[in-house]
Amino acid sequence: MPTIKQLAANEAKEKRFRGGHSLCSGCGIPIVVRTVLNSIETPVVVVNATGCLEVATTRFPNTAWNVPWLHVAFENAAAAASGVESAYRALVKRGKLPADEPVTFVVFGGDGGTYDIGLQSLSGALERGHQFLYVCYDNEAYMNTGIQRSSATPFGASTTTSPEGKISFGKAQQRKDLTAIAEAHHVNYVGQSAISHWHDLSDKVKRAVEVDGPAFINVLSTCQLGWRHEPREAVKVAQLAVDTLFWPLYEVVKGRFRLTHIPEEIVPIETWLRMQGRFKHLFKEENAGALEVIQQQIFDEWERLKERDRNDRAHFAPLQKDQTFTTEFEMV
Amino acid sequence: MKTKPTEAERIEMLRRAKLLTGAEGAAHAMRQINPDVFPVYPITPQTPIIQTFSKFVADGEASTEIINVESEHSAMSAAIGAATAGGRTMTATASQGLALMIENIYIAASMRLPIVLAIGNRALSGPINIHCDHSDSMLARDSGVIQFFVENAQEAYDFMIMSVPLAENHDVLLPVLVGQDGFTITHTAEPILLEEDEDVQNFVGEYEIPYPLLNLQKPTTQGPFDMPDYYFEHKRQQQAAMDAVPDAFDTVANHYAALTGRRYDAIEEYRLEDAERAIVVMGSSAGTMKEVVDDLREQGEAVGLLKVRMFRPFPTKKVREALGHVQKVAVLDRAMSFGSKGPLYMEVAEALFGAGPSMQNYVFGLGGRDLFPADIRQVFENLKNPEEMREMQYIGIRE
Amino acid sequence: MNELKKYHEIPIGGTVITKDVVQPKTGGWRMGEKPMVNLDKCVNCLICWLDCPDTAVLAEGTDFFGFEYDYCKGCALCAEVCPTDAIVMVPDDQEVPEYGRMLNGGPHEN
Incomplete structure (x- = not known):
């Protein structure tokens, strides 16, 4: 089980992501980045898709990154990482880089750069089996360009391109299940985590970087501007996304599924929605139907995941008492 | 040469x-x-x-x-x-x-x-x-x-x-x-x-x-x-x-x-030294054009060819030196910049700005349309009276 | 602010050589409040350290230390996630001990 002290010890040893960037006050993304980078013991090389993280951390001539970092464009972070990783293998093969000093390749992309425009290059890279970890920081819309709807935007959310209005209750479509799409590539590790559960995320990262071939982790991040909550509530709102079952935490290891966190008390989705301005309109009388739809869909999905969890649970080493996650990698 | x-x-x-x-x-x-x-x-x-x-x-x-x-x-x-x-x-x-x-x-x-x-x-x-x-x-x-x-x-x-x-x-x-x-x-x-x-x-x-x-x-x-x-x-x-x-x-x-014994330049000048009329082109068509130039030379016509190998950076100075003395120049483009002249033409025109040759622009070979020796002969023929030509010519098109 | 360089004075291709960089300060973003910590309540859990969106929460090795206000954007996330309410937000113009460290109701030196 990872501890926060281990993360701190790693950061004390090497501060991989520095401050002084221009990510917003109360932004959830740095929590993803620091938890991921501080959970990896080997040197890392980072590839970043265009988006908030990239723009806000690398304004020339400055950089927040104290590790090798590459950005090419919006839709191609996974493809660019394929190139870096292939060059690494070529240079090791030809004796130009040491074979006994492993490097971990990590890609960060937002939901726009991953669910939407970057899905093809991610799919290609997952299918080819490059050795890398792709981390999607999912804040559920194109926040960098000013809160436009993406395929990660939840049903009913008001964004600048799916605004609520006299005849609209916000986004009319369901969000895409990207984690399931990644899983369909039959890679050895896929996980879903959230910034409120750093131990869960850290644990998943440690497991993901150990598997053979690509790994994918979808992390729910938050955006106070786009979600319209108080900056100080960034972690709380993510916590509620998990506790309402809106964002279940799970992993799929070599095709076997398990929930990595089961909330002690399941909170009605309304509580989470009420915290965020983007859902405010759902509480108008005429939108009551939409609220019911949202709650029902969450419960249906949870039942489906619980069934998968029951079916596959025997393949994992049993959890210890009061432990909802584990670093034990052995599968039974 | x-x-x-x-x-x-x-x-x-x-x-x-x-x-x-x-x-x-x-x-x-x-x-x-x-x-x-x-x-x-x-x-x-x-x-x-x-x-x-x-x-x-x-x-x-x-x-x-x-x-x-x-x-x-x-x-x-x-x-x-x-x-x-x-x-x-x-x-x-x-x-x-x-x-x-x-x-x-x-x-x-x-x-x-x-x-x-x-x-x-x-x-x-x-x-x-x-x-x-x-x-x-x-x-x-x-x-x-x-x-x-x-x-x-x-x-x-x-x-x-x-x-x-x-x-x-x-x-x-x-x-x-x-x-x-x-x-x-x-x-x-x-x-x-x-x-x-x-x-x-x-x-x-x-x-x-x-x-x-x-x-x-x-x-x-x-x-x-x-x-x-x-x-x-x-x-x-x-x-x-x-x-x-x-x-x-x-x-x-x-x-x-x-x-290797093969020395390449950004441009290739083919029988240009005393040419009065010249074609400028890029790519495989230059091969056919060399044959036509040889034929016309045998008939006593002072024609030549400038093949451009390096398009970027454009060898402006070399092109000007190679064509400065030529009186009439036809530039054959195998691409169009709709609404303007061919991209190669624009480069050559810039290179020859103020140098004097009359210039013509042809578009040829789009989408694999064949270019025949007779077409090239016609270009050289047309160059004798460039002022009679329209601004942009199309080789081998039905019109 | 870095002095603006001429085109031939910067590395080619947009490369930034990490070791040459001194990151700009972001403390000027604060909108009226800053955090302060009562060390007598702090249990050194470091959650504030990990959750800080910038790098305003200082750790000394693996222990909580205090606040670096030059990199505090004032979001109050640290105060929100603090499990013991050791971190409180105070007006930005209030005088606080160095690194915002309080002990027994007074400034904590060293």
């Missing part, structure tokens, strides 16, 4: 040559260069390049990491990743593939990555057409890459090799596109002289870039975000790199000539 080889030279050359298509020639160059990484994605008429090279790797004749990407966009993205990482990287594309990767072509140039691309020049959709013209390469005209158009399979082979040390020259550090005409060169077998593998490997040397990403001891941030306070400076740097190309290319061409 280039003249045709003697019969004895020709026979000796054929004795040593291999019969290969331009695509195979490019693939052999790549095998001998043996790059670290090669993203591949098929598209006609470039596909035989990546197929031939993939087979070389499958047979252990090259030890390159091939990446079977899912699109040309990803091919160029992976190439950028690999070249930035510190690996010598090549790829190949054509037409819609180049169109799809064009975003990344600009980025590769701005990141100063010496990636060498083989292009099988092909028309752009729509309508979709798999045959040759230069429209695809013209998409990259303003991207910041070095661009060559070759005449035949031998040049296709030679320029793939020369492009590596040119791209990697530390005053340059730019991508290079070597365009060979689709089908006419890519799929047509010709005798090619191949150099020894070892000689090519020594010629291209080791890949070294100033800031390899995989230098873990000296971390770098590559591909950052520019505001107006630095973007312009980065663009100015790219022009400085282009300005370094002519000298760098001369050095490379001299070394290559010392190795």
Whole structure:
């Protein structure tokens, strides 16, 4: 089980992501980045898709990154990482880089750069089996360009391109299940985590970087501007996304599924929605139907995941008492 | 001044040559260069390049990491990743593939990555057409890459090799596109002289870039975000790199000539010295034109040909020197810039600004339309009275 | 603010050489409040350290230390996630001990 002290010890040893960037006050993304980078013991090389993280951390001539970092464009972070990783293998093969000093390749992309425009290059890279970890920081819309709807935007959310209005209750479509799409590539590790559960995320990262071939982790991040909550509530709102079952935490290891966190008390989705301005309109009388739809869909999905969890649970080493996650990698 | 080889030279050359298509020639160059990484994605008429090279790797004749990407966009993205990482990287594309990767072509140039691309020049959709013209390469005209158009399979082979040390020259550090005409060169077998593998490997040397990403001891941030306070400076740097190309290319061409006996220039002047009328062209059509020039010369007509090999950076000074004394010049473009003149014409006109020749612009060969010797004779004939011509002529079109 | 360089004075290709960089300060973003910590309540859990969107929460090795106001954007996330309410937000113009460290109701030195 990872501890926060281990993360701190790693950061004390090497501060991989520095401050002084221009990510917003109360932004959830740095929590993803620091938890991921501080959970990896080997040197890392980072590839970043265009988006908030990239723009806000690398304004020339400055950089927040104290590790090798590459950005090419919006839709191609996974493809660019394929190139870096292939060059690494070529240079090791030809004796130009040491074979006994492993490097971990990590890609960060937002939901726009991953669910939407970057899905093809991610799919290609997952299918080819490059050795890398792709981390999607999912804040559920194109926040960098000013809160436009993406395929990660939840049903009913008001964004600048799916605004609520006299005849609209916000986004009319369901969000895409990207984690399931990644899983369909039959890679050895896929996980879903959230910034409120750093131990869960850290644990998943440690497991993901150990598997053979690509790994994918979808992390729910938050955006106070786009979600319209108080900056100080960034972690709380993510916590509620998990506790309402809106964002279940799970992993799929070599095709076997398990929930990595089961909330002690399941909170009605309304509580989470009420915290965020983007859902405010759902509480108008005429939108009551939409609220019911949202709650029902969450419960249906949870039942489906619980069934998968029951079916596959025997393949994992049993959890210890009061432990909802584990670093034990052995599968039974 | 280039003249045709003697019969004895020709026979000796054929004795040593291999019969290969331009695509195979490019693939052999790549095998001998043996790059670290090669993203591949098929598209006609470039596909035989990546197929031939993939087979070389499958047979252990090259030890390159091939990446079977899912699109040309990803091919160029992976190439950028690999070249930035510190690996010598090549790829190949054509037409819609180049169109799809064009975003990344600009980025590769701005990141100063010496990636060498083989292009099988092909028309752009729509309508979709798999045959040759230069429209695809013209998409990259303003991207910041070095661009060559070759005449035949031998040049296709030679320029793939020369492009590596040119791209990697530390005053340059730019991508290079070597365009060979689709089908006419890519799929047509010709005798090619191949150099020894070892000689090519020594010629291209080791890949070294100033800031390899995989230098873990000296971390770098590559591909950052520019505001107006630095973007312009980065663009100015790219022009400085282009300005370094002519000298760098001369050095490379001299070394290559010392190795092979084949000395290439950014342009090729063919019987221009006392020419009164001349055609300017790029690509495989130059071969046909040389035949026509020879025929007309035999009939006592003072005609010549200027073949442009290097389109970016455009050899403005050389073109002006080569054509300054010619009275009438026809520029034959195998691409259009709708609403203006042909892209090659615009360059030549700029080079000759104030120098005096009357100029004509022709468009020919779009989507693989044939160009016949009679068409070329007609161009030379028309040049006798350029003032009677309309501004833009189309060769071989029904109108 | 870095002095603006000429085109031939910067590395080519947009490269940033990490070791040359001094990151700009972001403390000027604060909108009226800053955090302060009562060390007598702090249980050294470091959750504030990990959740800080910038790098305003200082750790000394693996222990909580205090606040670096030059990199505090004032979001109050640290105060929100603090399990013992050791972190409180105070007006930005209030005088606080160095690194915002309080002990027994007074400034904590060293």
